[in-house]
Amino acid sequence: MIETKDILETIQMIQDEHLDIRTTTMGISLIDCIDADINKAAVKVYDKITAYAEKLVPTAEQIEKELGIPIINKRIAVTPIAMLCGACPSSDPIKFAYALEKAANEVGVNFIGGYSALVQKGFANGDYSLIESIPRAMAETNHICSSVNIGSTKAGINMDAVKKMGVIVKQTAELTKDRDCIGAAKLVVLCNAPEDNPFMAGAFHGVGEPDCVINVGVSGPGVVRAAIAKAPDNATVNDIADLIRRTAFKITRMGQLVAQEASKRLCVPFGIVDLSLAPTPAVGDSVAHILEEMGLSQCGSAGTTACLAMLNDAVKKGGVMASSHVGGLSGAFIPVTEDAGMIDAARSGCLTIEKLEAMTSVCSVGLDMINIPGDTSAEVISAIIADEAAIGMINSKTTAVRVIPAIGKKAGEELQFGGLLGGGPVMKVNTADPSKFIHRGGRIPAPIQSLKN
């Protein structure tokens, strides 16, 4: 028998604490669309996506209605497009971006991720031309997300790619400067990119994945914050960790149910549940506020890294038991412009990029959705990417950089993207010149996996 208090708790989580399924993402392999003629390949890409994902949006909406759980985004992740470009090296890869955009409009999804290249050990045919086309692709499309994996624990860090990506990030912002540089908000540079991540902008369909798969990303920072708020002031950190675990369990069970239903109705195998705390700019849906509820006066103060480490770990411990397959990024996201508490902390100066970098060593992703001054040099952006990739490489975790150079703006001014991407202040960056290091190029060797101190 279902108990009244359980029903009321669920209703309250959904109605007042912003509990939702953040995304139902269909992964589609495009390996069989490879063709030496890019026009033929683009048609195959469009046909395959629209055939496989035809029912994705209506099915997700049906599940949303029956279970009474909001499913915020319906997305698609595809095979890294650079792999398709390899077969037609003399053609302009942007034709694939147009095909993806057309397919996204046809099936009604919010985003398609996978305008990507994996270059952690070097550039294969197609990788370089795809990377060069990213600024135009981000400027000329609205639903495409791009990612480039430039490092891994097994391969080291491709510093040639790091150098290139500093330039590409800046160009992407330049080409969309009339729209608050939004192009750069759809581009992420990764180290140790997961192949089954359902979240944007880093989602792509890895080569080891099946032909088609359903991955689900849950959310719920508001629910965790509310649970901690109910704890007495004298609750120990153990008690708080236990509360987070219990809450993460419930959230993930909901994600598992939605994933199973979607998988059954679409006749597509269930991949993973990504149990991430993904904030939105809405009040009460903030990861920063969870840290503040734990006892910090403001996110960014001393103690922030410790609180975030505990939160990240407790979310995983609670979620792992609730789902048959956990994967993706799984943990706590700390995007600045997408999180009301982070925005406030950045505005007040309590949260700095240096502190965010420390936080990325214990959170699930990296430097995410950070506005930086428009005059920041490409070399400094590359060096930020290299620092972040080094944290990921050494600690065997995913790290990422999604910074938005605010063209024509200085620290303290603001960018507004709207929707889930939010908006926020331009943050100060250390501009001391790392050019000589960045221009050396080459590859940082893969790290030793023992003698861990």
Add this chain to the structure above:
Amino acid sequence: MRAVITVVGKDTVGILAKVSTFCASHNVSITDVTQTVLQDMFCMIMICDTKDLNCPFGEFVDEADKIGADNGLSVRVMHEDIFNSMHRI
């Protein structure tokens, strides 16, 4: 299949009658009703059997939502699976 109907808001005369008439008109049998007060708000929970529902489930959800809107209340219909999966191992 069973559904859970929750009515949350300011108590109004005849709301139980309206919701139960709505259920009957769709061939939905009410198996249990409880009432409680949640943060000063009236809260009624009905467990229903929807196996003989005479319209698509989505339409039933929309109509319930409309009854809620017309009466200044929140009326939600949710499949029981969501509660079982969140609160049972």
